[in-house]
Amino acid sequence: MQKLVILVSNNNLDALYHALTLALSARALGWTVKVFITSQAVGLFIRGSKKKFSMPFFARLFLNWQMKRLKITDADKMLSEALKENVEFYVDEVGLKIIGASKEDLIEGVKLSGSITFLTEAREADVVISL
Amino acid sequence: MIIDSDDVCPVVLVQVLRAFRDSKEGEEIIVKTKWEAAVQELKKWCDETGNEYLGWEKEGNRFVIKMRVSKKK
Numbered sequence: 422m423q424k425l426v427i428l429v430s431n432n433n434l435d436a437l438y439h440a441l442t443l444a445l446s447a448r449a450l451g452w453t454v455k456v457f458i459t460s461q462a463v464g465l466f467i468r469g470s471k472k473k474f475s476m477p478f479f480a481r482l483f484l485n486w487q488m489k490r491l492k493i494t495d496a497d498k499m500l501s502e503a504l505k506e507n508v509e510f511y512v513d514e515v516g517l518k519i520i521g522a523s524k525e526d527l528i529e530g531v532k533l534s535g536s537i538t539f540l541t542e543a544r545e546a547d548v549v550i551s552l
Numbered sequence: 553m554i555i556d557s558d559d560v561c562p563v564v565l566v567q568v569l570r571a572f573r574d575s576k577e578g579e580e581i582i583v584k585t586k587w588e589a590a591v592q593e594l595k596k597w598c599d600e601t602g603n604e605y606l607g608w609e610k611e612g613n614r615f616v617i618k619m620r621v622s623k624k625k
Contacts, residue, residue, distance in 0.1 A: 445562035446593075449569045450600050498559075502566050 424453040426546040428539065432461030434496055436552040441499035443550060448506045452547075455509045457539045458531075463516035468528045504530045511538060556584040561593050568597065568619075575621045580606070583617045591615055601625060 425447040427440045444454045458466055504510070511534035512527060524533055543549045553571045557564050564585055571581045581603075583594060591608045594617050598605035602625025606618035 442560070442562045445566050449562070449565035449597060499563065502563055506566055506569070 422451065422453050423447075423548070424455070424542075424546040425548045425550070426539070426543045427454070427456045428543075428549070428551040429456060429458050429462045430460040431552055432464065434465070437462065437465055438496050438499065440550075440552055441496060441503055444503050444508045445499065445506065447548075448503070448508060453509075454503075455511065455542050455546075456503075457511045457513070457534060457542075459513040459516050459539075461516070461520070463512050463522070464520050466510065466512050466528055466531050467520070467522050467526050500528075553579065554582045554584065558586050561587055561590055564590055565593065565597060568594065572601070572603065572621060577621060577623050579621045581619045581621060583619075584611070584614050585617075586614055588615055591617055594619060 425443065427443060429436055429440045440456055444456055447454045510531040512531055514533045514535060517523065517527070517533070527533075553575060555564065555567045555571060557567060559567070564583060564587070568581060568583060575581065583590060595605045597603070598619055603622050604620040606620055608615055608617040610616070
């Protein structure tokens with residue numbers, strides 16, 4: 422089975438959206454998919470948190486309006502589909518500590534990891550993408 | 553099996569995957585979507601997974617893509 426490893430370090434919903442797009446498509450091909458979340462992007466995986474975006478306010482407002490108008494699937498639904506399809510999500514423990522959160526704050530199904538886990542998984546992967 | 557969805561491509565792909573899991577050899581999966589790229593994406597999906605791509609047609613402003621399930625691969 423082929424394997425895709427994605428590293429998301431950008432605290433930006435678009436980076437997460439791209440990661441989820443690629444993760445779901447790879448799962449549709451039957452690939453194993455592991456997504457590593459590091460740096461500030463960790464905040465996107467906190468249960469019940471209001472997601473923070475690095476995009477300017479009005480640009481985000483316009484994008485949200487466009488997404489709604491075109492009925493584009495939102496990131497929350499994509500994330501939930503990805504979890505259902507066994508995409509594995511790993512959150513960097515240091516990043517988690519930096520934002521003052523703990524393992525219990527993570528959304529269900531998300532695991533903790535460090536850089537060794539990422540490196541060993543990336544070494545064995547067929548495709549590695551950094552966003 | 554008919555998938556009528558305006559979700560973005562990867563979500564449709566997952567729906568196709570689930571339909572594939574639930575289907576028997578030789579069954580048809582039909583996808584109806586507004587996204588034109590799905591025509592090409594599903595052809596590639598068939599190439600990669602060993603399913604048969606039967607083609608597509610336009611129904612109003614929607615794309616109707618037909619595939620036949622093959623569980624041999």
